[in-house]
Amino acid sequence: MTTGTPRPPIDTSRPHSARVYDSLLGGKDNYPVDQAVAQHLPAEAKAGAFQNRAFMNRATAWLAGVGVSQFLDIGTGIPTAPNLHQIAQEIEPRSRVVYCDNDPIVLRHAEALLISSPEGATDYVHADVREPATIIEAARKVLDFDRPVALSLLGLLHFLPDDQNPRAIVRTLAETLPAGSYVVLSQGASDVNPERGEQGAAEYGKGGIRLALRTRAEFARFFEGLDIVEPGLVTAPEWFRGTPAPQPEESGVYVAVARIP
Numbered sequence: 001m002t003t004g005t006p007r008p009p010i011d012t013s014r015p016h017s018a019r020v021y022d023s024l025l026g027g028k029d030n031y032p033v034d035q036a037v038a039q040h041l042p043a044e045a046k047a048g049a050f051q052n053r054a055f056m057n058r059a060t061a062w063l064a065g066v067g068v069s070q071f072l073d074i075g076t077g078i079p080t081a082p083n084l085h086q087i088a089q090e091i092e093p094r095s096r097v098v099y100c101d102n103d104p105i106v107l108r109h110a111e112a113l114l115i116s117s118p119e120g121a122t123d124y125v126h127a128d129v130r131e132p133a134t135i136i137e138a139a140r141k142v143l144d145f146d147r148p149v150a151l152s153l154l155g156l157l158h159f160l161p162d163d164q165n166p167r168a169i170v171r172t173l174a175e176t177l178p179a180g181s182y183v184v185l186s187q188g189a190s191d192v193n194p195e196r197g198e199q200g201a202a203e204y205g206k207g208g209i210r211l212a213l214r215t216r217a218e219f220a221r222f223f224e225g226l227d228i229v230e231p232g233l234v235t236a237p238e239w240f241r242g243t244p245a246p247q248p249e250e251s252g253v254y255v256a257v258a259r260i261p
């Protein structure tokens, strides 16, 4: 993290997605405006947050298991143990992880993300995913872009409506990575339980946050040109568990991991 990164003020007059998510996960780094949104979301939103986090955990362990030791995680959120670097470094202590978020509260708590294993490294970049070149430039200080990197955007894409060109952003980021790298995405679904999705979007909308839920087919387009690995594009609880996923589907979150050919 650049020493002396200016600390923007925390705006508590309106909800922020990082803090609403923290509230759903039972964290303490949120304010009444955020809690008001979280409380009015459909009850399943909480399950979705936990399942999304559990997917991050399993996908990171899987990636570390296939030999990936560099990670670029954008839209990291407020630190929540275990954080991605803790999972990766437990398996490969030399893992190097760069985190990035644009919310001032994540920057405020970023120190928790910087406690790396001595053999590895972690860094934090305060930046907006809509400026991918800035993020890549900063990440180069820690990551070697000649070796595979796992790029993750988890729980972030549904805060990027189509008019903000999320597919072009993901493509630009992925194009900077060498063959053998991975792209890991999760996204709120509009077609798993449409009624619940509309209710959630309406609650976020009241707080001024545009929620762009997507169908399975719309989410699949993020992976054009990439090779989705097993078990494919599935809901969060279905991604490699070892035990059957709970039924009925309770997360409302699509996920997939894809290899860059």
Ligand SMILES: C[S@@+](CC[C@H](N)C(=O)[O-])C[C@H]1O[C@@H](n2cnc3c(N)ncnc32)[C@H](O)[C@@H]1O
Pocket: 017, 018, 021, 052, 053, 056, 074, 075, 076, 077, 078, 100, 101, 102, 103, 106, 127, 128, 129, 130, 153, 154, 155, 156, 159
């Ligand atoms: C729902 S949280 C997900 C946190 C974490 N990735 C996870 O899956 O557990 C979404 C995160 O994306 C961040 N975010 C939203 N818009 C962003 C943007 N334009 N640039 C960077 N981060 C953004 C929010 O600040 C928030 O921390």
